[in-house]
Amino acid sequence: MKKIEAEIITCDKLYYTFLKGEFDEENLFLRASENLKLNLAYQHKMAFVKNDDIYHIFFTHFSNLKAKNAYPLPFIFKLLTSLNLIKEKNFCILCFEKNYSFICFYENDNFTNFKTLPQLENKDITGFKSLCENARILKLLNHYKSELLISLNDELNLAKFFDEKIKILKLESLYKKPLNELLKQSSLLSKNENFIKEKEIDKKPFIKLAFDFVGVYILFLLIFLLSSYPKYKEYKNTKLYNQNMQDTLLKLDENISFLSLNLKDSKQKLENIKFLNDEKMGRIETFKNTLTNDKLLILSKLILFLNENGLKISALNIDENIKLSFNNKDAFKKASMLFKENANFKLLRSSEKELFLGFKNE
The missing domain is CATH 1.10.287 (Helix Hairpins)
Structure with a gap:
C-alpha cells in the first residue's frame, strides 16, 4: 500500500504549549513536554514555529502519524496567503468540530496564538456570545489587529456575531477543494512545522x-x-x-x-x-x-543506544550486571524511561542517578 505523502493532524490529537526564550531543539522538546506533563514523552513528536522569541509548539503521539509528512492543522493556514487566496496578512481562523473548537491568529503572516474554545451545549447559539466574551475573542482580535476572520465547519453560522467588527469569510467558499489538497504546497512550510523531521x-x-x-x-x-x-x-x-x-x-x-x-x-x-x-x-x-560473544554484541549495542539518545554517563561498571552512573538528573530520568521499554536490556533497579541493568536473554 502506497504511503500518503502528507496529512493534517487535527486538534483532537494535538497538545499545545508555548515557551519564551532561546532553545536548541532537544531542550525545547524537554521543556515543552514538561510543561504539558506528557506521559511517555519520547513516544510523541513535536512541530513548532518561532515568532520573535516565542516558540509555539504542538505535540502528537507517534501512532497518529501515517504519512511521510504531517502538519498540525493550525499551521497550514499560512498557505492561504502563500497561495494568494487572501490578501490580508493579519487574520484569524475560527474552527468548529464535533469534539473541539479553536481560534488561532496570524499577524504579519506569522502564527502568533492558539486558543481552544468551550463546546456549545445542545447547539445553543445564544450562548455562543457569552462564550466568546469569556474567551476574550474580541480583545484578541483587536490585540492582533486582525483584518479577516475565516470560519471552518461553521454549520450554525456563529461567525456572524463578529460581522460588525471584522470581515468574515467561510473557508469552504474560499477554498472549495478538500483541506488536504493545500498540503500539495507543503514545501512552502518550514521543516520545523512538520512532525516528521527529515534526516539532515x-x-x-x-x-x-x-x-x-x-x-x-x-x-x-x-x-x-x-x-x-x-x-x-x-x-x-x-x-x-x-x-x-x-x-x-x-x-x-x-x-x-x-x-x-x-x-x-x-x-x-x-x-x-x-x-x-x-x-x-x-x-x-x-x-x-x-562477556560472551552475544553479550559483547549487546554491550556494543548499549554504547550505540546511549549515543543515539544523547545520554552521557559518568561511569560504566560491569559485573554480573551492568551499572550506569549519571551526573545529569535529566539524562537519568530519560534513560530510566527508555530502558523500561528496551529490547536488549531489563531495568533491574535504580538508585539516585544510577541504573542497574540485566541482559534480557538471561
Missing part, C-alpha cells in the same frame, strides 16, 4: 559514528589483551624460572648446601607465582565467561 546530512552523525567505532575498537582491543595476558605471563614466568635455574647451576659447584637452600627458595617462589597466576587466570576466565 551534517557532521553530528559522522562524529557519533566515529566515537562509536573508537569505543567498539577499544573494547575489542581490551578483550584481546586480556585473553593474551595469560600466555604473556606464562612466558615471563618461564623466563624467570630458567634464569633462576641457570644461576643455581652455576653455583652448584661452590656449595651443595647453598644450592639446596636456593632450590627450596626457588620452588617457593614458583608456587607463589603459580598461585597468583592461577588466581588471575580464574578472574580472566570469569570475565571471559561473563
Whole structure:
C-alpha cells in the first residue's frame, strides 16, 4: 500500500504549549513536554514555529502519524496567503468540530496564538456570545489587529456575531477543494512545522559514528589483551624460572648446601607465582565467561543506544550486571524511561542517578 505523502493532524490529537526564550531543539522538546506533563514523552513528536522569541509548539503521539509528512492543522493556514487566496496578512481562523473548537491568529503572516474554545451545549447559539466574551475573542482580535476572520465547519453560522467588527469569510467558499489538497504546497512550510523531521546530512552523525567505532575498537582491543595476558605471563614466568635455574647451576659447584637452600627458595617462589597466576587466570576466565560473544554484541549495542539518545554517563561498571552512573538528573530520568521499554536490556533497579541493568536473554 502506497504511503500518503502528507496529512493534517487535527486538534483532537494535538497538545499545545508555548515557551519564551532561546532553545536548541532537544531542550525545547524537554521543556515543552514538561510543561504539558506528557506521559511517555519520547513516544510523541513535536512541530513548532518561532515568532520573535516565542516558540509555539504542538505535540502528537507517534501512532497518529501515517504519512511521510504531517502538519498540525493550525499551521497550514499560512498557505492561504502563500497561495494568494487572501490578501490580508493579519487574520484569524475560527474552527468548529464535533469534539473541539479553536481560534488561532496570524499577524504579519506569522502564527502568533492558539486558543481552544468551550463546546456549545445542545447547539445553543445564544450562548455562543457569552462564550466568546469569556474567551476574550474580541480583545484578541483587536490585540492582533486582525483584518479577516475565516470560519471552518461553521454549520450554525456563529461567525456572524463578529460581522460588525471584522470581515468574515467561510473557508469552504474560499477554498472549495478538500483541506488536504493545500498540503500539495507543503514545501512552502518550514521543516520545523512538520512532525516528521527529515534526516539532515551534517557532521553530528559522522562524529557519533566515529566515537562509536573508537569505543567498539577499544573494547575489542581490551578483550584481546586480556585473553593474551595469560600466555604473556606464562612466558615471563618461564623466563624467570630458567634464569633462576641457570644461576643455581652455576653455583652448584661452590656449595651443595647453598644450592639446596636456593632450590627450596626457588620452588617457593614458583608456587607463589603459580598461585597468583592461577588466581588471575580464574578472574580472566570469569570475565571471559561473563562477556560472551552475544553479550559483547549487546554491550556494543548499549554504547550505540546511549549515543543515539544523547545520554552521557559518568561511569560504566560491569559485573554480573551492568551499572550506569549519571551526573545529569535529566539524562537519568530519560534513560530510566527508555530502558523500561528496551529490547536488549531489563531495568533491574535504580538508585539516585544510577541504573542497574540485566541482559534480557538471561
